[in-house]
Amino acid sequence: MIAVAVLAAAAIALPLVVANRFAIDIAIRVLLFAFIGVAWNLMGGYAKQLSLGHAAYFGLGAYTSTILLIRFDVSPWLGMLAGGVVAMLASLPIGALCFRLRGPYFAIATIATAQVMMLLFLKFRDFAWGAEGTTIPNLGDDPLMMQFDGKAAYYYIALALLAVGLFITHRIERSWMGYYLVAVGEDEDAAEAIGVNALRIKRQIYMISAFLTALAGTFYVQYIYFIDPNTAFSFNISVEAALVSIVGGIGTLWGPVLGTVLLETLSAFLQSWLGSGLGGVQLTVYSLILMAVILWRPAGLIGFVSDAWKRLAPAPAAPVEARDG
Amino acid sequence: MAEALVVRNLSKRFGGLRAVQDLSFAVAEGETVALIGPNGAGKTTSFHLITGYHRADAGSIIAFGRELAGVRPYDICAHGLARTFQVARPFGKMTVLANVMTGALLRDRRLAAARAKAQEAIDFVGLALKAETPARDLTTIDQRRLELARALATDPQVLLLDEIGAGLTDEEAAELVRTIRELRRQRVAIVWIEHIVHVLVQVVERLVAMDSGRVIAEGDPEAVMRNAAVIDAYLGTAV
Numbered sequence: 001m002i003a004v005a006v007l008a009a010a011a012i013a014l015p016l017v018v019a020n021r022f023a024i025d026i027a028i029r030v031l032l033f034a035f036i037g038v039a040w041n042l043m044g045g046y047a048k049q050l051s052l053g054h055a056a057y058f059g060l061g062a063y064t065s066t067i068l069l070i071r072f073d074v075s076p077w078l079g080m081l082a083g084g085v086v087a088m089l090a091s092l093p094i095g096a097l098c099f100r101l102r103g104p105y106f107a108i109a110t111i112a113t114a115q116v117m118m119l120l121f122l123k124f125r126d127f128a129w130g131a132e133g134t135t136i137p138n139l140g141d142d143p144l145m146m147q148f149d150g151k152a153a154y155y156y157i158a159l160a161l162l163a164v165g166l167f168i169t170h171r172i173e174r175s176w177m178g179y180y181l182v183a184v185g186e187d188e189d190a191a192e193a194i195g196v197n198a199l200r201i202k203r204q205i206y207m208i209s210a211f212l213t214a215l216a217g218t219f220y221v222q223y224i225y226f227i228d229p230n231t232a233f234s235f236n237i238s239v240e241a242a243l244v245s246i247v248g249g250i251g252t253l254w255g256p257v258l259g260t261v262l263l264e265t266l267s268a269f270l271q272s273w274l275g276s277g278l279g280g281v282q283l284t285v286y287s288l289i290l291m292a293v294i295l296w297r298p299a300g301l302i303g304f305v306s307d308a309w310k311r312l313a314p315a316p317a318a319p320v321e322a323r324d325g
Numbered sequence: 326m327a328e329a330l331v332v333r334n335l336s337k338r339f340g341g342l343r344a345v346q347d348l349s350f351a352v353a354e355g356e357t358v359a360l361i362g363p364n365g366a367g368k369t370t371s372f373h374l375i376t377g378y379h380r381a382d383a384g385s386i387i388a389f390g391r392e393l394a395g396v397r398p399y400d401i402c403a404h405g406l407a408r409t410f411q412v413a414r415p416f417g418k419m420t421v422l423a424n425v426m427t428g429a430l431l432r433d434r435r436l437a438a439a440r441a442k443a444q445e446a447i448d449f450v451g452l453a454l455k456a457e458t459p460a461r462d463l464t465t466i467d468q469r470r471l472e473l474a475r476a477l478a479t480d481p482q483v484l485l486l487d488e489i490g491a492g493l494t495d496e497e498a499a500e501l502v503r504t505i506r507e508l509r510r511q512r513v514a515i516v517w518i519e520h521i522v523h524v525l526v527q528v529v530e531r532l533v534a535m536d537s538g539r540v541i542a543e544g545d546p547e548a549v550m551r552n553a554a555v556i557d558a559y560l561g562t563a564v
Contacts, residue, residue, distance in 0.1 A: 176434040179427045183416050189378065190414035192398040194407065194479050195431035 003309070011159055016153040024151045025140045025251040028223065030264045031158035032216055033240055037213035037248070037256025038165035040241035043205045045251035046178065048185030049099075053110030054213050054241045056094065056117045057087035059232035061214025062221040063121060063128055066136060069145070080218040087214035088207045095206045099199060102188070111238070118233035135230025136221060154223050161219060162257070165212055171254055172205075181205055182251065213241070247293055249300025258302050263290075328387075329354045329483050330375070330406070335384035337374055344370040345479040346383070346538040352483065355512040359503065359525045359546075362535035363558055366556040368518045369411055371535075372485050375400045376408045388483060403431060407481035411488050411518075413468035417461035421452055421471055426461050426472075428478035439478075448502065466497065473504075483514045490519050498524045522550065534558070 011031075015024060036058065043049050064086045067078025074082075098109040121128050141149040148154060172178050180201050183191040188198045221227045248259025266289060270282040297303065328351050335348040345367040352358050360368050373379040375386050376396040386393040393401055402408075409491070416424050425443035433439055447456055449468040451505035455463065460471060469489050476484060490501050498521065505528045508515060519525050525532070525546070532549040534542040542549045549555055 174436070175438070176430045176436065179419075179423060179430055182419060182423075183427045186416035186418060187414050189398070190410065190416065191427070193376065193402060193410070193414075194428040194475055195399050195402040196427070197399045199395070 008163075012156075016156050023150060024155055025265060026268050028151065028155050030260050031155070031162050032220060032223075033244055033264060034260035035158065035162040035165045036213055036216045036237065036241045036256045037244035038169055038259055039161065039209050039216070041245040041252075041256045042169060042172065042181075042212075043202075043209040044316040045255065046173070046181040046185060047202055047205055049253075050103075050107045050208070050242065051110040051209075052107045052235075052238045052242060053094075053098075053112070053114035054209070055235060056090065056110075056114040057210040058217035058220070058237050058283050059114070059117055059121070059229070060087045060090055061217030062227055062232040064214070065218040066134070066221055066227050067128065067185075070134065070137065074192065075144055076218055077144070080146075083214040083218050084211040087210040087217075090185060091206045091210035093204065095203050099202055099206075101297045104320050109237070114233055114235065114238055118229045121229040121233065125163035129228070131229065133226060133231070135239050136225040136227065138225060146219075154219075157219060161215055162211075166253065166257070168208070168212070170314065172208075173253060177201070181246070185251065189199055195323075205278050243290070245300075247290070247301060249302030252300065252302050252306075254305070255300050255302045258299070258305065327354050327513065328352070329356070329389065331385075331387045332375065332449055333385045333387070335371065335386065336375055336382050337370055337379060338382060343538050345374060345381075348535070348538070348540060350533045350540060350543065352514050352516055354482070355509065356531070357509050357515040357529045358531045358533060359516065359522075359529040360516060360518045360533050361520070361522060361525070361549075361555075362541075365433065365537075366535040366558070367538040368535055369487055370490075370538075372408060372487055372516075372518065375401075376406060376485060391553060400527055400561070402479055403482075404481070405482040406485065407476035407479045407483075408485040409469070409472040409476055409487055413465065415460035415468050415471050415475075418459060420457050420459055421447060421463070421474075422456040425474045425478045426469055428475040431479045442477055443474075446478045449477065449507075450498070452475040466493065477508075483516065484508065486515065486517045486519075488512045488518055488520065490521055490524055493521075493524075502527050526550070 014027060018024060034053070038055050040051065044051055061080070061083035064083035065076045068074035068082060069076055070078040094113045098106055098113065101109050122131050139145050139147050141147065174283045180191070180196050183196055184198045184201055191197055215230060219230065244259035244263055246259070247263060248257065249255030267286055270286055274282040274285065293301065327395065328350045332351070333349050335345055337345045359553060360371065362368055369377065374381045375393070377393065377396055381394055384394070388404060388406055391404060393404070396467070416427065422440070422443055425446050426439045429439035447453055450473050452467060452470050452474060453456040455467065460468065473489060490498055493501060502524060505515060517525065529546060531544060532546045533540055534549050534552070534555045541554040541558060542552040550563055
């Protein structure tokens with residue numbers, strides 16, 4: 001509890017202390033991807049449904065709010081919620097198709113769904129500007145339209161999103177749903193033998209996960225003032241969502257946050273250090289470090305943190321597996 | 326006595342193999358019945374059919390007046406039939422307590438209530454000292470105890486046990502017999518697949534013997550064990 005309060009205080013104070021725009025920009029990216037990771041982790045981590053198609057929901061969120069904003073003058077705040085609902089509804093047919101498959105086959109099917117979404121938005125230029133995309137009209141400093149002068153406001157929105165994601169995860173982890181999700185992730189047949197409707201719980205968590213991911217999509221396009229299918233449905237987003245969770249610690253509350261902080265920092269550092277040299281060297285080094293981490297700590301790096309934490313504080317800080325609060 | 330479970334003319338084939346043929350048997354409320362037979366007789370397949378993991382080609386399964394053919398496993402469990410698996414399937418990264426709580430959550434979604442009931446089931450099977458152990462660290466025999474506790478936490482009225490006693494020492498088997506007797510005292514109907522017949526005869530009221538997917542003998546344990554067809558099934562026919 002104290003650790004979380006200190007962490008929150010530090011996160012809130014950061015923009016007041018750090019004036020560097022570049023640093024704040026990295027911080028916003030960290031918060032945003034941590035949030036996407038948290039959303040992914042609900043389904044991919046706890047229920048072990050390894051989706052590689054979360055870009056579908058990110059993109060739907062981004063496009064829903066942008067279409068509502070440009071065509072109907074609807075505030076992106078409302079558009080954000082609308083995007084969440086659209087993503088939630090889209091997850092139902094997508095889930096109905098993909099949940100028939102298990103393990104790697106499920107992952108492959110989800111990749112396809114995000115690609116199909118991207119193709120739809122590339123081809124249908126009438127309602128969504130096709131391949132060239134569009135810029136978001138700059139309305140100046142207009143909080144009601146989710147547009148701000150400084151970067152600090154964006155930082156706080158991203159921080160709030162992450163806080164919401166973590167709070168929802170925390171609540172789920174400590175409820176019957178957390179137990180059911182982990183049970184399904186561990187052994188679906190055994191879970192059904194004790195009365196768990198595996199399909200239903202997967203569908204429910206997929207809806208929550210899709211909803212949250214869509215919020216990130218709206219925020220992102222509002223932040224960069226631009227949208228096109230390649231950005232909104234980028235495969236990188238799907239991969240990043242899974243990767244930060246896997247590196248940090250799959251199926252743990254703080255795993256995606258830790259993973260994002262490490263990976264984004266590493267990538268920013270490598271880019272400024274090696275980026276100007278030979279093209280792609282920084283990506284090679286990044287990939288090698290990534291492989292090393294995954295081979296060396298398949299359960300994620302959060303293990304170090306919780307081990308150290310246990311040594312400092314005797315009360316177990318473990319997730320679902322141990323006990324609830 | 327009212328029937329808890331009635332299986333009628335149940336059949337299942339896998340390609341050319343007739344795994345279960347025309348299987349019929351009934352279990353009364355609170356009765357303990359053993360399903361015996363050599364390997365490949367169709368015992369485990371019958372369990373898979375009864376608990377919804379396989380869909381029967383023909384026949385019916387009626388529990389407490391409801392047809393269960395085509396019903397999903399979770400729903401069958403909710404209807405009061407719980408099973409264990411031949412090879413225990415614990416949720417490895419959860420503790421013993423969390424495993425059993427997951428079962429208890431079926432009847433009450435509140436964690437505190439589930440914990441209390443789970444604790445009870447864990448004590449009952451003799452795992453109290455290992456409640457906080459991750460399930461993957463248990464021995465095979467403790468994993469089977471866990472599986473029994475997890476099934477019991479769902480409040481079953483019919484319990485289907487698949488070789489829960491395999492590989493037990495005499496002492497452990499005696500303990501298991503006591504556990505089963507206690508369940509019978511609580512009026513839980515039990516269908517028990519097992520090979521160790523000398524243990525079974527201490528507790529069960531009836532034996533159902535299967536071979537090649539069919540019932541070959543049924544009734545009083547002593548009589549079934551003397552039945553020529555049963556002896557043939559296990560030992561082969563004299564040449």
